[in-house]
Amino acid sequence: MQQKIHRVTFLYLKVNFFAMIEFIPRYWYNIVPDLSRPLPPPRDPEDSNFSRIELLNSIIPKEVLRQQFTAERYVKIPDDVIELYSLAGRPTPLMRAKNFEEALDTPAKIYFKYEGATHSGSHKINTAIPQAYFAKEEGVERVVTETGAGQWGTAVALAASLMKIKSTVFMVRVSYEQKPGRRTMMNLYGAEVYASPSEVTEYGRKELRKNPSNPGSLGIAMSEAIEYAINKGYRYLVGSVMEVVLLHQSVIGLEAINQFDYIGETPDVLIGCVGGGSNFAGFSYPFIGSKRGSRYIAVGSSEIKKFSKGVYEYDFPDSAGLLPMLKMITLGKDYVPPPIYSGGLRYHGLAPTLSLLVRDKTVEWMEFSETEIYEAAKLFARTQGIVPAPESAHAIMAAIKVAQEAREKKERPVIAFNLSGHGLLDLSYYQKMEAK
């Protein structure tokens, strides 16, 4: 494996990108040992007559579960996973958005980490690969998951295909219908895709009986995927919220640190959009842990007021209540998010570690509307050439705010945001906004 990596390094060397492969970190970073207070553990509800924590044993790959409960600050990335990261497009570029800065007429420097450059088009592949890898290691033939906007489902479909195992994806019905491109991409990678609620699970059938035209939600799709995995003896892959996902996503921030060190720059402000919290955490936690930067901004949607209206309490991460309760900022497991286009942000909860960091004010938050982020996306596309995913456009909007603030205060901060995915399969959103 090492030899293969060195061969790749050599190829990069020939085209003067020697450092590129070396930017991929060899360890993931876990923030739990560095938090200011203990992380409330997962738990069962008071009236429970079975252990949901025990249930995790039968649905989640063992090594993934071990990493979920680890206290190690650094967890070694298997060499095979590093090679697959490289195959899937890592390291992703860290770029300076000079044209964008000029358009904003700001003294601030703005950098972005472009996770849209991975082959699946978003950061989701960073955890799909190790989870599929660990599932394959224990001899599983099929992995199951849910997807909202489609980025996670696409990543799982690709990761499973790379590991030569099968995949099944429950896709929220409204996205299934609105985003045929995503569905096609998953099918192309070899996944079996069901619109959720579906007829293939008891939970789905129950939802359809209640409302035959149910548009679906991430919570329902998640419940269907878990039920399907339990009944069929497959393994369920987790897309966000759980600490192990945040751990795997730390590859983004660690890689960005290597890249910033290489160019001799240190960002002051780190920004990312937030659904369950994994791309923000993956990008910013390594900076928080190594005390790089002074402001960390999590950006949500003002249509789903998780930060401004959410409550910090134990809640289920899934609508059916099959998974252990987590203490987190939440709008309630039964909350039905409005049908905004940023499907990745349509989720009721916030990862437990991120909830703690928001509460102790290490991380600040902003919320923006679909209209505001459309303008941000347009400016970014016109100045930098990249069409961002609408979710990622929330981070762009926050970068604009900070850059404008810098102009007013005559400060020169270095801003870095995570551009978590491209929007080339979200063009119908842009069409809709254009028509407004």
Next chain:
Amino acid sequence: MKKLLVSYMTIGYPNEEDYLNFIKKADELGTDVFELGYPPDFAKYDGPLIRKSYSKVKSVFKNFSELISKSRNFTEKKIIVLTYLESVQNNLDEFLENVRSHGADGVLFPDLLVDFPESYSGYIKQISEKRLEPVIFVSPFVPDRLISEVSALSRPFLYYGIRPTTGIVTPVGIGTLVKRVKNLIDNRLIVGFGLKGDDDIREALSAGADGVAVGTAYIEAFEAVGLKGALDVVKKVRNILDEFE
């Protein structure tokens, strides 16, 4: 140095006679410290078996302090009373005085650090003022800095809960976790909370644990075989601990 056996039992479980016999015999078979579960309103971080044992005794007994006194008649070993701070915080002084006067030497609140991170030191002071030893519960979910800080305050040892809940086995790297925490502290380390089977115990001891806490395994054995089964577990664990002297 001799490795410590900390035996947990829900107060009054499964009935008064068997419970007191368990205390007496478990003492003779080599228990070093008793950890007695005082039924809380909600045993939120416990697994289904311990929760069930609390429900059972709550339906039978009203006065658990009296049972602590009776336990004291059968053992001279340390008695640590375990309950959730959430259940007793409103009348903490009264609770502490009560268990102390009935023979307890210390208390352990598994929710102290997790749910009261800002005020834990005040509670520890309050416990000490009542001449009780505060046994502090830490876990892989507790940040390193805090583990080091509270370790110095925990007596007669620091309790490390290895898994998220009692009695439920999830894949954890016991050896790695124990070694990590040993490096952070200067105190005796007892490992428990979800330790399951001989291999888990040996792994914890090999990594440097000064003893183990056993609870769910006794209750499981009580349910399956009765008192004799629970005492067999005490013997078995004692033997493993003695391999490491």
